[in-house]
Amino acid sequence: MKARRTGQEQTTMITRRALLASALPAAGAAGSLDLWAFSDAHVGTDKRRGRDSLAEAIRHAESDFPWEIALDMGDMSGGQALPEDSEGEEIVKQFGALRAHRREDVYDVCGNHDRSGIDEEKNHWWRKWVDPTGESTRHSGVDARRRRYPVAGTWERYSFTVGNIVFLMMSDINEPSQRPGRGTLGGNPGGVVSGETFEWWKKQVESNRGKIIVSAHHYMLKNTTVASGEWEGMRKDDAGNWKGHYHGYYPAGSPRGASYLYWVDGRPDAQAFERYLQAHPGAIAVWLGGHTHTNPADTFGGKSHIETKWGVHFINVSALSDFHGRENIAMSRPMTISGDRLRVRCYLHSDRYAKRGWHAPGERTLALPRPFQR
Numbered sequence: 001m002k003a004r005r006t007g008q009e010q011t012t013m014i015t016r017r018a019l020l021a022s023a024l025p026a027a028g029a030a031g032s033l034d035l036w037a038f039s040d041a042h043v044g045t046d047k048r049r050g051r052d053s054l055a056e057a058i059r060h061a062e063s064d065f066p067w068e069i070a071l072d073m074g075d076m077s078g079g080q081a082l083p084e085d086s087e088g089e090e091i092v093k094q095f096g097a098l099r100a101h102r103r104e105d106v107y108d109v110c111g112n113h114d115r116s117g118i119d120e121e122k123n124h125w126w127r128k129w130v131d132p133t134g135e136s137t138r139h140s141g142v143d144a145r146r147r148r149y150p151v152a153g154t155w156e157r158y159s160f161t162v163g164n165i166v167f168l169m170m171s172d173i174n175e176p177s178q179r180p181g182r183g184t185l186g187g188n189p190g191g192v193v194s195g196e197t198f199e200w201w202k203k204q205v206e207s208n209r210g211k212i213i214v215s216a217h218h219y220m221l222k223n224t225t226v227a228s229g230e231w232e233g234m235r236k237d238d239a240g241n242w243k244g245h246y247h248g249y250y251p252a253g254s255p256r257g258a259s260y261l262y263w264v265d266g267r268p269d270a271q272a273f274e275r276y277l278q279a280h281p282g283a284i285a286v287w288l289g290g291h292t293h294t295n296p297a298d299t300f301g302g303k304s305h306i307e308t309k310w311g312v313h314f315i316n317v318s319a320l321s322d323f324h325g326r327e328n329i330a331m332s333r334p335m336t337i338s339g340d341r342l343r344v345r346c347y348l349h350s351d352r353y354a355k356r357g358w359h360a361p362g363e364r365t366l367a368l369p370r371p372f373q374r
Helices: 007-023 043-047 053-064 085-095 124-129 195-207 272-279
Strands: 032-038 069-072 106-108 157-162 165-170 191-193 212-216 234-236 242-244 261-264 286-289 306-309 312-316 331-338 341-344 364-367
Touching (some): 043 053, 043 085, 053 085, 053 331, 085 124, 157 195, 195 212, 195 272, 261 272, 306 364
Parallel strands (some): 032 069, 069 106, 212 286, 286 312
Antiparallel strands (some): 032 331, 157 165, 234 242, 306 312, 331 341, 341 364
């Protein structure tokens, strides 16, 4: 039985919610949008260490900075094998920490740890428990009718629009030709989208010229941000053999491309998005991702968490987990779009790297191709 709150506790909570609500931008306010971008909560990993990675970050976000919508880059699950319903239930429970926002204010994409088995229905665990389109409301609690900004598309690829910003959300999937797959292999880094998703993305980009386009996927593109090059997710031991580092080493799991979106339409190291953006500089404004989580100052491979290439700002928002990975530091990216500027801030969710809260060295201000308008 839950303990009954005292009158003082109830008053404090009501006051806090009112303050948070007043801090949120009014719907229809011109020229400004507050976002919260996060990734890699790896809920099961941190739960085993006594930490609620998602719920704790939600409480920090609702206490310390305003945001209208949140963008989740995936890897809610922390398992190396197939994700289980018990972890899905825990994720839904931790989303219950939301007080000043609806669950539907968070827009999600699937990460590699969230994939189901290669012989199972595509991404069925993630669709059941995280569920961006509301197809499993009974389990996920997501009701698509409550979206402030409705989604158009499927769980695998969908879009939504806020003023003149178009968000293109793409989920990671299993590569059908890659056997053994997730589960039997024990893990499988290396990003994957279908040919249909890439063609959808191109069509969306080309039909929304003149707008601010933000693309989101669990993975970054090749050679854009920290450790996103070939073999950069791995290290060699003293004998010259590959071993895991940022990502686990699975010889049958495309370790060469473990740190970036490696497979497109069944082609390894396809670089389909990279070639398109190289040929069409500035076709999108921003690419958001996660997957490679490390400290906010890491520049492995000569690349930081935020880089600009082909006229596109690439932002690795990194991880909410504090324990999943050798280099891991819990952090996220509150962002503000105001006029034609994007302010990207760094918020640390633990004290393991520096004092919890704002980390000023991780802040950047980036130019957008045009002003934001609601």
